[in-house]
Amino acid sequence: MGPAPTTASYRGKAGHTAEDALSELETARLAVETAERGNMLHTSLEVLLSEAEDAYSSIQATFDSIQPPDSPEADRIRDRLDKILSAGSDGLAQxxxxxxxxxxxxxNSTSAGLGAVSQSLRDFSDDPRA
Incomplete structure (x- = not known):
């Protein structure tokens, strides 16, 4: 994607990344819940989860391609979001x-565990500096 010229712009890109990733993660979790209630075909669940995982991976790759500015805050933001994104990616694969x-x-167990990742993404998008 290219460099982020300032820490503020990098912070904004990171916040948007967290929001986009949260959307895909919650879509997957909702699909599992819907399937558990018997309101979604198994084949539809598989397709939806695969698509959510692909979209999430694309979001993660796009963020990883951004060159952060040379600042300690940008490095902290990158490290923090990378850890959260990796946990989500692993959970979606599971x-x-x-x-x-x-x-x-x-x-169901994995989906429940991903609730913590969703909360981390929500918290991050609210304040990437925290």
Whole structure:
């Protein structure tokens, strides 16, 4: 994507990244919940989870391609968001695998665990400096 010329612009890009990632993560979690209630076909769940994982990966890759400015704050922002994004990426992969295996208990457990990642993304988007 290119460099972020200032720490403020980098902070803004990071906040938008967190919001976009949160949307994909919550879409996946809602799909698991909907499937658990019997309101979504298994094949639809698999497709939705795969698409959410792909979109999330694209969001993460786009953020990773941004060259941060040379500032300690930018480095902290990058490190903090990278950790959160990685946890979400791992969780989405686990959801997809559980769904393909038809393991509803694992999917539900993983989805519940991703609630903490969602909260971290929400908190980050509210204040990337925290």
């Amino acid at each position: 959801l997809r695998i559980a769904a393909r295996r038809g393991d509803a208990a694992e999917a």
